[in-house]
Amino acid sequence: MSGGRLIVAIASGVLLSGCASFSPDGGMSVVQENARNGIGKDVVKITNDADARQARERVDALLAQPLTTDSTVQIALLNNRGLQAAYNELGISEAALVAASLPPNPLVSLSRVAGSGGFELEFSIVANILALLTIPARREIAERRFSTEQYRAVEATFQLASETRRAWVRAVAAQELVNFLLQARNSADAAADLMRKLGETGGANKLDQARAGAFNAEVGVQLAQARLRARTEREALIRLMGLWGSDINFKLPATLPALPRNIGTVSEVEVDAIRRRIDLLMARRELEATARSLGLTEATRYVSLLELGLAGRIESDKTAEGRDKTSRLGPDLTIEIPIFDFGQTRVRQARETYLAALNRLAEKAVNVRSQARGAYQTYRAGYDIARQYQTSVLPLRKIVSDEALLRYNGMLIDVFELLTTVRESIASNIAAIEARRDFLVNEVDFQTAIIGGGGAVAGTARGGSSAPRAGSADGD
Numbered sequence: 118m119s120g121g122r123l124i125v126a127i128a129s130g131v132l133l134s135g136c137a138s139f140s141p142d143g144g145m146s147v148v149q150e151n152a153r154n155g156i157g158k159d160v161v162k163i164t165n166d167a168d169a170r171q172a173r174e175r176v177d178a179l180l181a182q183p184l185t186t187d188s189t190v191q192i193a194l195l196n197n198r199g200l201q202a203a204y205n206e207l208g209i210s211e212a213a214l215v216a217a218s219l220p221p222n223p224l225v226s227l228s229r230v231a232g233s234g235g236f237e238l239e240f241s242i243v244a245n246i247l248a249l250l251t252i253p254a255r256r257e258i259a260e261r262r263f264s265t266e267q268y269r270a271v272e273a274t275f276q277l278a279s280e281t282r283r284a285w286v287r288a289v290a291a292q293e294l295v296n297f298l299l300q301a302r303n304s305a306d307a308a309a310d311l312m313r314k315l316g317e318t319g320g321a322n323k324l325d326q327a328r329a330g331a332f333n334a335e336v337g338v339q340l341a342q343a344r345l346r347a348r349t350e351r352e353a354l355i356r357l358m359g360l361w362g363s364d365i366n367f368k369l370p371a372t373l374p375a376l377p378r379n380i381g382t383v384s385e386v387e388v389d390a391i392r393r394r395i396d397l398l399m400a401r402r403e404l405e406a407t408a409r410s411l412g413l414t415e416a417t418r419y420v421s422l423l424e425l426g427l428a429g430r431i432e433s434d435k436t437a438e439g440r441d442k443t444s445r446l447g448p449d450l451t452i453e454i455p456i457f458d459f460g461q462t463r464v465r466q467a468r469e470t471y472l473a474a475l476n477r478l479a480e481k482a483v484n485v486r487s488q489a490r491g492a493y494q495t496y497r498a499g500y501d502i503a504r505q506y507q508t509s510v511l512p513l514r515k516i517v518s519d520e521a522l523l524r525y526n527g528m529l530i531d532v533f534e535l536l537t538t539v540r541e542s543i544a545s546n547i548a549a550i551e552a553r554r555d556f557l558v559n560e561v562d563f564q565t566a567i568i569g570g571g572g573a574v575a576g577t578a579r580g581g582s583s584a585p586r587a588g589s590a591d592g593d
Contacts, residue, residue, distance in 0.1 A: 279564070518538055
């Protein structure tokens, strides 16, 4: 009976220490706060029909207007099922936290043997004392891991937002390129038609007619390529927003936003990234949880199994005087004897796991600093390039085109020189659109390098070079 009182006393002490319970929002408060402060957007975990209906109503309202980059991101955060799956993973982690704070269920066994007018009844109730005693430590570890999962959900939110912004920029740029090439093709059609008519009257030779026709065909090919890219980029955006059916008929702006007049110089980029990067915060939480696990492993290195139970036996025999009944009750203790393994393997594994997490955190801190510097340099250079096209290259190209047309009308240059000038002008305009697109993508990458969210590595090529080449539709 003393064993039973011991079990009750230990269990009562653990229960009085408090057990975790499910939070009303499933841990989403951290995600929502970071989404508001980091990217200025609302997020919601859809768990019932009311949540789904409210999200759908807001998505419909946003789709009714031409989509800006902000409204597109908001639709993706409300409608992307992959993000909802990430929030479900957070709920799974919270369930693990609650489970870690609960005492282990006792094991009850019962056996009965009967025969020759009598029977024996054996029973036992066993509780894992080691698991009971380590509940506070296991709960603390689970809390740290749950905090890590919260930041992982934040990272998934940031990543979807940054990917959606990039996709919006690319989709709008692709459509702007289509619109420009449509105008260029109209001009090329008119030039080819004029040359054909002049050829019929003898005013243009066969070579000039062929050159005009070839130029017209080249612009047509460029337009076909641009239309394919526009459809591809739009579909990528549709996937990120989680749309289908009639929802995919949303409207996008005809052109990309204009370049700002200037961009400010950002100081302490590295410090800001080290302080705000979500993946670094996650790595720190993981390191803390690993360190706590190491302490628990070292504390239980010699005893990993300790069970205390209450065992009893009831015997009944039928005699001439009646039924003779006896019962026995006593404690039952099970303990693992460390003969072959004194716990050094578990301790070594835990220490190496901790050191690995520590080294990964140090490596990530170095990489984050470099990524922040590289993203800012790319962002700054991208602005300078796009600005150079807008303020110098395109105005000069217009002057060249206007002068070439005047000289052609004055019969000072031939068709070949005029078409070469037009090709160069088309290439420069395409490159200018792509330079503006790359700057806006670089801007997203720079923000991502500061707050986290994964995506493209800063400084890498995105969608081809912006250097112009005659006859190229994409600048590659």
